[in-house]
Amino acid sequence: MTPQVSDNRVPRRRSAVPAIGWMAAAAAPLVFMALFFVYPVLTVVADGLGGLVEVLGRSAIRGVLWFTLWQAAASTALTLAVGIPAAAMLARLKPRTRRIVRAVITVPFVLPTVVVAGAFNATFDRFGLDSGALSLHHTVWAILAAHVFFNYAVVVRTVGSWWAGLDGRNADAAAVLGATPARAFAHVTWPLLRPAVAAAAAVTFLFSFTSFGVILILGGPARATVETEIYRYAITRLDFATASALALCQLVAVAALVVLAGVAERRRAVARRAPGRTAPRRRRGVIVPNAVVAVLLLGVPIGSLVERAFATGDGYGLANFAALGERVQMLPATALAALWHSLGFAALAMAIATVVGVLASIVVVGGRTRAAMAERGSAWLRRVLDAGMTLPLGVSAVTVGLGMLLALDTPPFDFRTVWWIIPVAHALVGMPFVVRTLVPTLRSIDDRLREAAAVLGSSPLRTRREVDVPIASRAVAVGAAFAFAVSLGEFGATAFLPRRPDTLTAPLALFRLLGTPGETLQGQAMALAVVLMAATALSVLVIEGLRRTDESLF
Amino acid sequence: MTTHRVRRSYRIAVAAAATMLLVAACGGDDDLPETDFPAPTPETDEPASAAPATTTTEPSIEGTTVTLITHDSFNLSDGTLEEFTAQTGVTVELLEVGDAGTLVAEAILTKDAPLGDVLFGIDNTFLQRGLDAGIFERYESPALADVPEDLQIDRRHRVTPVDYGDVCVNYWKDAVPWEPVTLDELTFPEFADQLVVQHPETSSPGLAFLLATIAAFGDGWEQFWTDLRANGVTVTAGWEDAYYGEFVAGGGDRSMVVSYASSPPAEVIFADPPTDVAPTGVITESCYRQIEFAGILTGTDNEAGARALIDFMLSETWQNDVPLNMFVYPVIESATLPPEFVEHTAVPPHPLMLDPAEVEANRDAWTERWVEIVLR
Numbered sequence: 012m013t014p015q016v017s018d019n020r021v022p023r024r025r026s027a028v029p030a031i032g033w034m035a036a037a038a039a040p041l042v043f044m045a046l047f048f049v050y051p052v053l054t055v056v057a058d059g060l061g062g063l064v065e066v067l068g069r070s071a072i073r074g075v076l077w078f079t080l081w082q083a084a085a086s087t088a089l090t091l092a093v094g095i096p097a098a099a100m101l102a103r104l105k106p107r108t109r110r111i112v113r114a115v116i117t118v119p120f121v122l123p124t125v126v127v128a129g130a131f132n133a134t135f136d137r138f139g140l141d142s143g144a145l146s147l148h149h150t151v152w153a154i155l156a157a158h159v160f161f162n163y164a165v166v167v168r169t170v171g172s173w174w175a176g177l178d179g180r181n182a183d184a185a186a187v188l189g190a191t192p193a194r195a196f197a198h199v200t201w202p203l204l205r206p207a208v209a210a211a212a213a214v215t216f217l218f219s220f221t222s223f224g225v226i227l228i229l230g231g232p233a234r235a236t237v238e239t240e241i242y243r244y245a246i247t248r249l250d251f252a253t254a255s256a257l258a259l260c261q262l263v264a265v266a267a268l269v270v271l272a273g274v275a276e277r278r279r280a281v282a283r284r285a286p287g288r289t290a291p292r293r294r295r296g297v298i299v300p301n302a303v304v305a306v307l308l309l310g311v312p313i314g315s316l317v318e319r320a321f322a323t324g325d326g327y328g329l330a331n332f333a334a335l336g337e338r339v340q341m342l343p344a345t346a347l348a349a350l351w352h353s354l355g356f357a358a359l360a361m362a363i364a365t366v367v368g369v370l371a372s373i374v375v376v377g378g379r380t381r382a383a384m385a386e387r388g389s390a391w392l393r394r395v396l397d398a399g400m401t402l403p404l405g406v407s408a409v410t411v412g413l414g415m416l417l418a419l420d421t422p423p424f425d426f427r428t429v430w431w432i433i434p435v436a437h438a439l440v441g442m443p444f445v446v447r448t449l450v451p452t453l454r455s456i457d458d459r460l461r462e463a464a465a466v467l468g469s470s471p472l473r474t475r476r477e478v479d480v481p482i483a484s485r486a487v488a489v490g491a492a493f494a495f496a497v498s499l500g501e502f503g504a505t506a507f508l509p510r511r512p513d514t515l516t517a518p519l520a521l522f523r524l525l526g527t528p529g530e531t532l533q534g535q536a537m538a539l540a541v542v543l544m545a546a547t548a549l550s551v552l553v554i555e556g557l558r559r560t561d562e563s564l565f
Numbered sequence: 566m567t568t569h570r571v572r573r574s575y576r577i578a579v580a581a582a583a584t585m586l587l588v589a590a591c592g593g594d595d596d597l598p599e600t601d602f603p604a605p606t607p608e609t610d611e612p613a614s615a616a617p618a619t620t621t622t623e624p625s626i627e628g629t630t631v632t633l634i635t636h637d638s639f640n641l642s643d644g645t646l647e648e649f650t651a652q653t654g655v656t657v658e659l660l661e662v663g664d665a666g667t668l669v670a671e672a673i674l675t676k677d678a679p680l681g682d683v684l685f686g687i688d689n690t691f692l693q694r695g696l697d698a699g700i701f702e703r704y705e706s707p708a709l710a711d712v713p714e715d716l717q718i719d720r721r722h723r724v725t726p727v728d729y730g731d732v733c734v735n736y737w738k739d740a741v742p743w744e745p746v747t748l749d750e751l752t753f754p755e756f757a758d759q760l761v762v763q764h765p766e767t768s769s770p771g772l773a774f775l776l777a778t779i780a781a782f783g784d785g786w787e788q789f790w791t792d793l794r795a796n797g798v799t800v801t802a803g804w805e806d807a808y809y810g811e812f813v814a815g816g817g818d819r820s821m822v823v824s825y826a827s828s829p830p831a832e833v834i835f836a837d838p839p840t841d842v843a844p845t846g847v848i849t850e851s852c853y854r855q856i857e858f859a860g861i862l863t864g865t866d867n868e869a870g871a872r873a874l875i876d877f878m879l880s881e882t883w884q885n886d887v888p889l890n891m892f893v894y895p896v897i898e899s900a901t902l903p904p905e906f907v908e909h910t911a912v913p914p915h916p917l918m919l920d921p922a923e924v925e926a927n928r929d930a931w932t933e934r935w936v937e938i939v940l941r
Contacts, residue, residue: 071937142811142818149799232764232800233940247670247766248929249694341637341661343680420677428678509675512660523663526802527637528809 040371043363046424047435051414052262052406058252058417059259066256072240076260079220079236082151086158086219087212093159093304094166095208100301101171109175113168114555118548119309120164121493123500124224125518126547129525129540130312131157131229133319136533149231157225160312162215163305169214173207174200217268221261221407223503224518228525237261238409242506245413255417258410265407316544320537324530331538334531341527342520343512346539349520353499354546356516360437360498365491367438368445375446376453408440412507430514436504441494448493452486453479489557496550499543517543627654631870632681634660634862636668636769637805639686640890641883649877655870664803665691665769672862673698682865683874685727689718689856690772693925696723701860704872708879711897716856718921724858727878728893731826731916732773733852734760735845737813740820748781748851751793751821758797760821761811765932768803769855774823775935776924777853780917790938800939814845826852827892830909834889843909852913857893 066072097116101109119127131153135141141148147156177200185195223238230236235243237257245254323330335346342349415436419426426432456479464474502518517539524536639661646657660681662668669691672684676698687695695701701723709717709725716726736745742755751760763771779786790798799819801807809815812822814832829843836844859878861871877883884895888906895902 071933071941074941142816146818232767232802235940243766246674247666248932249670249673250929340639340659341663343660416674428675509671509678509680511678511680526806528805528815 036370037374040367040374043367047415047419048406048411048439050424051418052410054418055255055258055410055414056262059255059257062252062256063259066253067260072257075235075237075240078234079238082154082158082226082234082236083216083219083222085151086155086162087216089155090159090162090166090215091208091212093308094163094211095170096297097163097167097301097305098170098174100298100305101167102174102177103297109171110555113171114552116167116305116309117164117555118551119160119313120162121496121500121547121551122161123502123518123521123543123547124161124222125228125502125521125525126316126500126540126544127157127161127312128225128228129521129536130316130544131160132525132533133537133540134312134315137315137318149229149233151230151234153229154222154226154234157229158215158219158222160308161222161225162218163308165214165218166208166211169211170204170207174204177203213268213271217265220268221265221409223407223409223506224522228522237264238407238503241409241413245416245507251413251417254413258407258413261407261410313544316537317541319534320541322534331534332542334535335538335542339524339532339535341523341532342515344515344520346517346520346524346535348512349515349517350539350542352513352515353517353543356434356437357495357498359431359434360441360501361491361495363434363438364442364445364494364498365487368442368490368494369449369487371442372446372449372453375450408436408501408503409507411436411439412504415504416507428509428511430511433505433508433514433516434498436508437498437501438494440501440504441497444493444497445487445490448490449483449486452483456482485557489554492550492554492557496547496554499547499550626867626870626873629654629867629870630656630658631683631867631874632658632660633683633685633874634662634668634672634681635684636665636686637661637663637803638891642886642890645882645886648882649874652877653870653873655867655873657874664763664767666765666767666772667803669695672700676700677864679862679864682862682867682871683859684862685857685859685878686769687724687858687860688769688773689854689858689921690769690776690924690928692718692724692858693921694928695860697925700862702863702865702868702871704861704875706872706876706879708876708897711899712879713896713898716896718856719858724860725875725879726856726896727859727883728887728891728896729854729856730893731852731854731913732770732777732823733826733911733913734774734848735812735822735824735828736848737820738844738846740813744846745821745848746850748778748789748848750848751798752789752796754796756796756821758799759819760793760796760798760823761807761817761819762798762800762823763804763807764800764802765935768801770804770823770825771800772928772932773853773855774851775931776919777851777917779931780853780919781850787934787938790935794939798939825892826913827888827906827910829911830906831892833909834905847911847913849911849913850915852916854916854918 101112104112122130132141135147135153140146147153181199181203182195185199186192190198220236221238222236223242226234226236227239227242230239237260241254241257241261244250244257320331321327321329335350338345344352415432416427418424419432426435460478461474464478465471469477500518501516502522505516505519506522508514521536521539521543524532524539639659646659650656658681662671662680665686665688668684669687671680672687672695679700684695684700696719703721703723704725705722706725709722712726716729718724718726734745734748734751738744741759745751745756750756762774765772765775775786778789782789799811801811804824807822808824808828809817811817811819812824813820814822826847826849829845829847832845833840833843859875861868861875865871879897881897881900884897884900887893887895889903892906
């Protein structure tokens with residue numbers, strides 16, 4: 012997986028035609044990103060700059076910033092505490108079992124945030140934790156629990172895969188020399204694990220910091236983070252200046268976090284493992300308690316959700332699912348229609364994200380592997396794209412939604428109320444996944460393969476078809492499936508776009524249903540959540556089926 | 566789902582007394598606030614768009630659909646909207662958008678491509694925000710002739726009054742140490758962790774109650790809410806989560822809730838098993854007057870149908886139906902109040918009310934301050 016260093020390669024001559032194709036390939040993602048991402052986000056930045064100092068001066072805002080930070084830190088600490096032992100378990104499983112376990116624990120990570128919130132509501136309801144002394148309803152504990160549920164997979168997968176790749180003989184040697192298991196861990200294993208733990212912690216912190224749906228639903232009005240405040244100021248108070256200033260804060264904070272995460276990532280890449288590894292030995296003492304924790308942590312909310320979905324007044328049945336086809340007054344369309352919309356949008360978002368993401372990846376990778384033969388003029392283009400394509404990762408969906416709301420409402424870019432703005436927004440949120448899976452794969456293709464093909468007389472086009480395409484297609488499929496899953500559950504950006512009967516998405520419908528008391532509506536909410544969960548879980552299983560390596564996605 | 570939606574206030578008086586009640590609400594016969602909003606322009610007294618009485622029978626609207634966007638608490642008897650369809654040939658498509666505050670914000674955000682043709686459920690606390698945003702078309706319904714002038718706050722007839730009521734703190738009689746009668750008691754240790762209120766930015770009863778405390782305490786309102794917070798007040802986004810989620814009536818564990826003066830009769834009317842005594846009471850000193858309006862949304866593509874619906878809202882069919890469905894008073898003087906509605910309702914002797922202009926000028930600052938005091 013090390014990027015190929017190819018700067019000293021002999022330049023090859025290129026005709027003018029590929030150069031034009033090259034520019035076209037770069038232009039499509041550039042225009043798309045400029046119009047639907049850069050322009051809206053810059054609008055937010057411009058609107059936010061003016062009031063930034065004043066907004067930061069308000070004590071309530073500082074309180075919100077503080078809560079955002081500490082809940083993210085607490086979520087990260089708790090997730091690490093639960094996840095690292097589980098990573099030890101994952102590392103000790105047989106490869107085939109590891110694959111299955113990894114796929115299963117990844118499901119919560121891609122579940123739509125509104126579904127996770129629904130699952131926790133169901134759990135509180137099922138176990139009587141929604142009122143009384145032990146009430147978790149609208150508490151910070153509910154938020155933290157949901158964040159652990161969500162990010163468990165991040166820690167377990169990142170650290171676990173890394174751990175499995177460590178040379179177990181080091182710890183064995185320490186044991187032979189008389190070290191206790193604790194000492195061997197502290198002095199041998201832990202220093203080697205640290206880069207992976209740091210990377211996982213950074214990602215968990217980032218996700219908890221920008222968490223939106225979970226906090227909105229589980230936290231209630233009193234638990235506000237920067238994300239939920241952006242929403243409140245923009246949508247409830249119609250105070251776009253404050254919302255933009257907050258989004259700007261968020262942007263800066265997240266950018267700083269992404270840089271930090273990048274540093275951790277690079278260190279991890281440096282500390283790459285040696286070949287000829289021996290995985291840590293399997294120990295029942297590690298596997299059993301962690302399996303119990305995993306089943307409780309992941310199984311109870313999902314189990315409660317499913318149980319509530321099938322529960323009818325007097326037993327179990329499909330009544331709640333049947334009710335999805337009947338329109339309730341608080342939704343502009345039936346929940347079933349919302350599901351169809353979501354599936355359609357997800358397919359479209361996937362197509363957009365894949366086309367734009369693939370073109371962008373090709374241009375980005377071209378910058379590395381063919382740097383020498385590229386025209387000087389297009390080098391900046393690659394750098395811009397390289398940075399630009401990963402930017403949406405660092406910009407929260409809420410900021411994207413706010414930007415579209417603010418920027419795309421005047422001709423000629425009056426797109427706020429057209430239906431396709433929703434799949435476009437979803438594609439923006441999903442595209443980094445395509446780029447992030449595809450770019451490393453393209454970079455990992457040994458240039459010597461291409462050269463061999465060229466030496467054997469194949470044209471550049473043929474080389475691409477015979478070498479690049481087969482290797483990259485699997486990565487494209489993984490990225491596409493991710494974009495699909497992301498769109499299916501997207502809530503943050505969509506929440507800012509008008510909900511019309513023909514564009515109501517399933518997560519928005521679920522949000523409305525969850526917010527309204529009454530048994531019938533809650534039953535319908537649970538049923539809708541289960542269907543959404545099944546659809547996203549299916550995409551994850553497809554992804555896991557397609558992935559070949561232990562590589563971490565995060 | 567809970568089958569009834571209790572809302573709004575109630576008075577023993579009949580609709581004909583509405584004018585007098587409003588006067589009482591404001592503390593004097595002679596200084597009835599020109600609830601008329603500020604900035605009267607030359608067009609103020611111009612008659613609004615002509616509204617021939619034949620609107621409802623206009624043949625051209627037959628077979629069309631009018632989308633009515635409203636709040637979560639909207640409710641009518643089965644058949645009421647169907648009667649409108651029978652009379653006019655116009656079908657009503659209902660869309661409940663959220664709480665009253667959310668409804669107004671959403672209507673403003675979607676102004677260029679409105680979600681519906683008619684909006685029902687904007688009240689005097691949120692009204693000016695909607696008027697300022699220009700989301701309503703002017704229309705003076707001929708049926709307004711039967712509505713007291715004082716309820717017609719918007720003299721330019723961009724909105725039409727449809728019902729009114731009082732927002733008050735309710736308590737569950739069996740769950741309180743004694744039946745409170747003043748706002749101050751809410752801060753007593755005996756009532757710790759007992760009150761649930763709604764967020765004034767998203768919920769109209771929540772805003773009405775905040776305004777009630779401002780009307781009652783003046784500058785002391787901030788201290789009152791500081792004390793309420795110390796005493797464990799909890800906040801929900803909307804009325805339904807408060808009444809049916811946190812309050813004892815819905816299985817919650819809080820004995821006091823911001824609701825309506827007419828919630829107790831609703832508890833009686835929907836009681837199972839039947840009862841003659843309301844399980845809840847009202848702190849009449851906490852009551853704030855609310856008037857609810859409907860308006861035609863600019864950009865509607867069925868203006869004739871929308872006008873017909875506004876006219877229908879002031880018909881006896883609609884007006885007689887609202888007391889037991891939304892627990893509010895009808896605005897037309899010829900409406901009849903159901904006896905059970907009259908019988909079980911507490912009467913606030915002096916409902917609180919602030920000058921709408923003052924509300925508009927300060928609402929955003931007040932709610933922001935309230936968020937700081939209560940939630941942060």
